[in-house]
Amino acid sequence: MLSRYVPDESHVIQYDAVDLDDSLRYIEEPVVILARDVRRLRYRAIPVVKVHWRHRPVEEATWEIEHELRAQFPGLFEHSGTS
Structure with missing residues (x-):
């Protein structure tokens, strides 16, 4: 069953915090590379x-x-020190 929405001030998006x-x-921008790996397919890496x-939180990397x-x-x- 659906319940009635209760307004909450914390649900309001601050437009000045969103970069357009x-x-x-x-546009999302990457901050840092956390890990590297090589995924192997049959004939490719x-x-x-x-x-x-x-x-975004680190958990959503x-x-x-x-x-x-x-x-x-x-x-x-360039910032991560690899080429």
Whole structure:
């Protein structure tokens, strides 16, 4: 059964805290690489990195394909000390 919504001030989104680009899209930026791994398929090895995203807790870090992330955010890999 559905229950009635009780308004709460903490549910209000602060618009000044959300970064939007010129076309009003929210862009998430990676903060740091937490871990590296190589996922093995039958005949291929795919390097992946675990990324902590800005404005998200560490528990929500995601595994991303390294070469795709490197193409989008090359500065992230310069700061991590790897090439």
